[in-house]
Amino acid sequence: MERSPNLARIRPAQGQRRQHCRNGYFPRESTDYRLAKIKGAAGDRIYFRGDGNERCPDDQACRLKTYVVRNDEVIVSRTSGKFACSWFQPRKGTETVGWIEIERLAWQEDIRRPAERDWLGEWRAYDNVIRISKSKEAGQLAIKGEAIWGSGSRTHSGELDYEAKPSDDKMKFGDGTDELDCQVTMQLVGKLLVVGDNLHCGGTNVSFSGVYQKRPTR
Numbered sequence: 001m002e003r004s005p006n007l008a009r010i011r012p013a014q015g016q017r018r019q020h021c022r023n024g025y026f027p028r029e030s031t032d033y034r035l036a037k038i039k040g041a042a043g044d045r046i047y048f049r050g051d052g053n054e055r056c057p058d059d060q061a062c063r064l065k066t067y068v069v070r071n072d073e074v075i076v077s078r079t080s081g082k083f084a085c086s087w088f089q090p091r092k093g094t095e096t097v098g099w100i101e102i103e104r105l106a107w108q109e110d111i112r113r114p115a116e117r118d119w120l121g122e123w124r125a126y127d128n129v130i131r132i133s134k135s136k137e138a139g140q141l142a143i144k145g146e147a148i149w150g151s152g153s154r155t156h157s158g159e160l161d162y163e164a165k166p167s168d169d170k171m172k173f174g175d176g177t178d179e180l181d182c183q184v185t186m187q188l189v190g191k192l193l194v195v196g197d198n199l200h201c202g203g204t205n206v207s208f209s210g211v212y213q214k215r216p217t218r
Contacts, residue, residue, distance in 0.1 A: 019057060026085065033075050033076065034107060035111060035190045036084075040069075046068050046069070047064060047066070048063075050064050064098055084100055120132055123193050124212060125210030125213070130145035130193075143173065147159075147201070147202055171186040172185050191213075
């Protein structure tokens with residue numbers, strides 16, 4: 001029997017409406033991301049719903065052309081009524097983010113606790129890169145990262161250079177407690193790394209927030 005999900009029903013980020021479910025907000029809108037598999041009959045197409053108007057995601061007109069099928073894995077950030085804000089990352093290509101009906105989700109409760117090796121490696125989300133390696137101090141990990149916003153002569157950059165200790169599937173670090181200090185949270189969800197920051201880890205518009213994939217080792 002499936003356990004009822006204990007998902008964070010959080011206040012939307014500044015400028016975000018309750019029905020919003022999209023890439024930019026997703027990595028910063030929860031403190032407990034959940035992994036789920038799509039359930040249904042073979043051949044079923046479970047369509048995403050967008051957030052284009054205030055009637056979404058309930059209105060059938062909000063249905064997108066993109067869909068998932070049985071056993072596809074999604075990351076869920078939060079719920080709204082009968083829907084869950086979900087991120088689907090295919091093996092190749094770009095992600096799809098949108099609302100999926102909760103009844104179509106099988107929550108993955110038997111996930112093992114991450115080992116140290118699961119964190120290690122080079123993680124990428126578009127042009128952002130984060131490298132995680134062992135620290136000289138036992139139990140700690142070394143995190144280094146680079147992020148860039150803009151192009152040409154108008155570019156801003158940010159860097160991460162920290163050491164932190166994971167707590168189960170999460171890790172948190174930063175410069176201090178002031179709201180203007182760089183603060184970063186990470187969570188391993190399946191094979192993906194969800195990273196959220198407070199937009200103070202670099203120059204204007206620079207952010208490390210994203211859902212990262214580990215670059216295969218050669």
